[in-house]
Amino acid sequence: MWQSIFSEPEIGDKILWPFAVMLWVDWWPCSLSASSSESSSTSDLAPLPSGTSVKFEWEDKDKDFEYLQNDNFDIDEELPTLPASQVLEGLIVLCETPELARKLEFLVPHMMELLWVGREDLKTKVIMILKRLINQNLEKKKASPMDEYLVENLPRFFDMESSDMREAFICLFRDYLGSAVLRNNKHLKTSLRSALVPLLIRTSDQSLSVAKAAQEALLAAAKLLKWRELKELVKKQQMWRIGECLVGKDRSRAEEYLRQGLSYLKDPEASVREAAIRFIGVATRHLRNRSQEQLDEICSALQPLKTDSNVVVSCLAEQTISILTALGPTPSPRFRPEALLFWRRRPHP
Known part of the structure; x- marks a missing residue:
């Protein structure tokens, strides 16, 4: 019918x-x-x-x-x-x-x-x-508005209250990463980077099946983006180095990644809060123009976790606040006249 x-x-x-x-x-x-x-x-x-x-x-x-x-x-x-x-x-x-x-x-x-x-x-x-x-639609070549919508919105559901739902949506996203339309569309692959931090943090999910699904999706994303270093780190399960890889590879997104990490500080799972704090420390160090205002905002967000019910989380939060306070804002570039003179004297090729 x-x-x-x-x-x-x-x-x-x-x-x-x-x-x-x-x-x-x-x-x-x-x-x-x-x-x-x-x-x-x-x-x-x-x-x-x-x-x-x-x-x-x-x-x-x-x-x-x-x-x-x-x-x-x-x-x-x-x-x-x-x-x-x-x-x-x-x-x-x-x-x-x-x-x-x-x-x-x-x-x-x-x-x-x-x-x-x-x-x-x-x-x-x-x-x-x-x-x-x-x-x-795995083999379709031409992107549609649905494709852009899925890339941007599926990650919103990685953090649902039910672990079964989290796993289902991460697996759905992993399967979608194998579609031909993503392989052939540069714009969609660029948008895909916004899902990397949520996937990384979900590899610390208390549910082993969710953590495994997040790791598989992260590996699929690395293959799609042709990001060899990220792929090797995921394969070796060196999750503590992936945050450094993500932010170091694309420092222009450091602030976006940082905001994503901050959103996990109130997650009900202690393991996720711990992963978020570790990532926030890495992302903050890679901010290009780190201001005192930004540092104050980050430390303020971490402050409540100093009294977290989980001892590991509370100690890590206190330690991270101390490190970021000592780190301070990014030093302003200094103008050196001698550098300009040296540049002028260089012979033309």
């Missing part, structure tokens, strides 16, 4: 946007017009059909859809009636077909917002859909 519906482009395109709207309406009690406006800002893959829409209801227990095309559909008065859980079940079926999976890409931002809702059944279904979408 699904193949029949989507074989007609005009019908298929009208069905997909109501799916997006239903995903929003089921959890956000705002007007449908406002939801549609927010939805369109997160995706530019499919325009909302003007003047028409589709309303769905379950026809029977086999989860077949009955759709009605309304020429005078009032978006402010008529609301779709299908719950998000059932919408996701339908999407799982659609993702089995490569052609339909491509049509569903624009729904990814709407589905991933459901991950912040405290229902494990929805989260599990969203992961199933994302996994199928990624698997169906």
Whole structure:
């Protein structure tokens, strides 16, 4: 039935946007017009059909859809009636077909917002859909807005409260790193660097399966970026040297990496807080224009951890504060007239 519906482009395109709207309406009690406006800002893959829409209801227990095309559909008065859980079940079926999976890409931002809702059944279904979408698109060459969205947003879910969810999303990201579209897109590979610090810190996760998944994803990222030193360090499991490698290789990102490390100081796991402190010390030393204001801010963030319930964390925090205080701001470059004279006297090649 699904193949029949989507074989007609005009019908298929009208069905997909109501799916997006239903995903929003089921959890956000705002007007449908406002939801549609927010939805369109997160995706530019499919325009909302003007003047028409589709309303769905379950026809029977086999989860077949009955759709009605309304020429005078009032978006402010008529609301779709299908719950998000059932919408996701339908999407799982659609993702089995490569052609339909491509049509569903624009729904990814709407589905991933459901991950912040405290229902494990929805989260599990969203992961199933994302996994199928990624698997169906591993060999595609041309990047789509979904690809940029996944690179930028999948790392947000590495830190979910449930260790099972953390593992699931890290594994999802690891699999996605094998896609042809990432190998062939320089811009996406550059954006990928923002996921390196979260992956590094998650290698210290108390859950061994999460830590292993993070290590595998970090290795996949190193291979994709053709970063030989990082790849060797991950293979040798020399995690304490990876932070130095990351920041030393790309000092222009030192401040960004530092901000990422600071966000882990309040993590519920002591091993993660410890890894974050160690990384913060490394990143701070590599700041190009380290100011006293920055040092004060970093030390202020570390201060509460001096009384951490974990002895290793509290001692490390106190030690790091002392080191950073002694380190001080980056010395200002001094102008030496003799250096200018020496430069002028050099013979031209």
